[in-house]
Amino acid sequence: MNSTYSATSAAPAAPAAPATVESDLQIAGDILAVQHLLQPAREHPATVAEFVGLARSVAEDRASWEHLVRYDATTRWYHRLRTGPGYEVWLLSWVPGQGSGPHDHGASSGVMTVLEGELTEHTARGRLTHRPGTQRVLAPGRAHEVVNDTLDGAVSLHVYFPGLTEMPMHSCSPAESASVPA
Numbered sequence: 001m002n003s004t005y006s007a008t009s010a011a012p013a014a015p016a017a018p019a020t021v022e023s024d025l026q027i028a029g030d031i032l033a034v035q036h037l038l039q040p041a042r043e044h045p046a047t048v049a050e051f052v053g054l055a056r057s058v059a060e061d062r063a064s065w066e067h068l069v070r071y072d073a074t075t076r077w078y079h080r081l082r083t084g085p086g087y088e089v090w091l092l093s094w095v096p097g098q099g100s101g102p103h104d105h106g107a108s109s110g111v112m113t114v115l116e117g118e119l120t121e122h123t124a125r126g127r128l129t130h131r132p133g134t135q136r137v138l139a140p141g142r143a144h145e146v147v148n149d150t151l152d153g154a155v156s157l158h159v160y161f162p163g164l165t166e167m168p169m170h171s172c173s174p175a176e177s178a179s180v181p182a
């Protein structure tokens, strides 16, 4: 009996491509769609996909936030719109020229959605422009800086999970610091 075993050396698995925030968001959307088919919606979100869904539903419910928009030239205006177990939702109003300064969100993840106007985000990977209809998922510890570079007001919605307990400020823009993760 021929018991020859032809061993072929398996090619080493290609290293997984680093997950990007954008691809995370796409996956999150796919997961959300599947979850809608498989189970009834939970009262409170608990997964990234569900937090993205929460942000989307609040954004579409204009009556829940429109009257709370307030442009204040002396400081970025923010209002805590909603809290739940393990998360909070903030509404921010930005006059032209206002910005967050370089920072991260500590151990919190975030979903940022522009409701009105346009915001520019600077990260170590480059510059992103956000307008209504897009959502940005931020991983814990990711540094960024958000600025209203336009001549009009802007409004944004921010979901943090767990709720924001710290927002460390950075001394330089993420785009200028090679040591700061995107």
Ligand SMILES: [Fe+2]
Pocket (backbone or CB within 6 Å): 100, 103, 104, 105, 144, 146
């Ligand atoms: Fe932020």
